[in-house]
Amino acid sequence: MSNKLKITAVSGGAGKPSRTSALLEEITSRINQAIAIDLHLIELSQISAPLGATASRTELPEAIQADIAAIESADVLVVATPVYRATYTGIFKHLFDLVDQNALLDVPVLLAATGGSDRHALIIDHQLRPLFSFFQALTLPVGVYATESEFVDYKLDSKSLDERIDLAVSRALPFFKSRQ
Ligand SMILES: Cc1cc2nc3c(=O)[nH]c(=O)nc-3n(C[C@H](O)[C@H](O)[C@H](O)COP(=O)(O)O)c2cc1C
Numbered sequence: 001m002s003n004k005l006k007i008t009a010v011s012g013g014a015g016k017p018s019r020t021s022a023l024l025e026e027i028t029s030r031i032n033q034a035i036a037i038d039l040h041l042i043e044l045s046q047i048s049a050p051l052g053a054t055a056s057r058t059e060l061p062e063a064i065q066a067d068i069a070a071i072e073s074a075d076v077l078v079v080a081t082p083v084y085r086a087t088y089t090g091i092f093k094h095l096f097d098l099v100d101q102n103a104l105l106d107v108p109v110l111l112a113a114t115g116g117s118d119r120h121a122l123i124i125d126h127q128l129r130p131l132f133s134f135f136q137a138l139t140l141p142v143g144v145y146a147t148e149s150e151f152v153d154y155k156l157d158s159k160s161l162d163e164r165i166d167l168a169v170s171r172a173l174p175f176f177k178s179r180q
Helices: 019-034 044-052 062-073 090-097 123-134 159-177
Strands: 005-011 037-043 076-082 108-115 144-147
Touching: 005 019, 005 044, 005 062, 019 037, 019 076, 019 108, 019 144, 019 159, 037 044, 037 062, 044 062, 044 090, 062 090, 076 123, 108 123, 108 159, 123 144, 144 159
Parallel strands: 005 037, 005 076, 076 108, 108 144
Antiparallel strands: none
């Protein structure tokens, strides 16, 4: 039996390339430097059309049903969304509307977001955290918010962002290790 930490990572980025996906990739890669992980990555840009076409889980293609099952069975979630109109995207919410409401009890969730402006950094605490509190998940104290100015060509390019990711990951690791 593998004792790798099962991480399901969700990027709400609407296109490719995506700053949100780049941020998520960096966070999961730093977790992987500290702890062995088994990563299931969900990029909403890749599934948004079939996902958005139905409100019924059983009507979804099998691969997307497997994505939702991977959210529900993860040891840990890392979720990242771009800010759209001051909150997460509609398709991001739609994905979590299809997740069983009892499946994420006590699951550690590292929250992350990207936006055009510093002024929407509270998306982490005012939008993402309440959503995962609904699920009674364990939202981790330190999330990561990054602005467009901290990326060049969709790649991370900011010492401060680098340090914020390190802080979030180092504070998350004790919670993650307790799930192994
Ligand atoms: C339709 C739309 C709405 C947006 N609304 C906001 C917003 O309210 N606040 C903000 O800070 N950035 C806003 N942005 C900027 C995006 O959040 C930002 O560019 C983000 O990094 C995009 O992520 P991506 O590269 O993964 O697509 C918006 C962008 C779009 C396309």
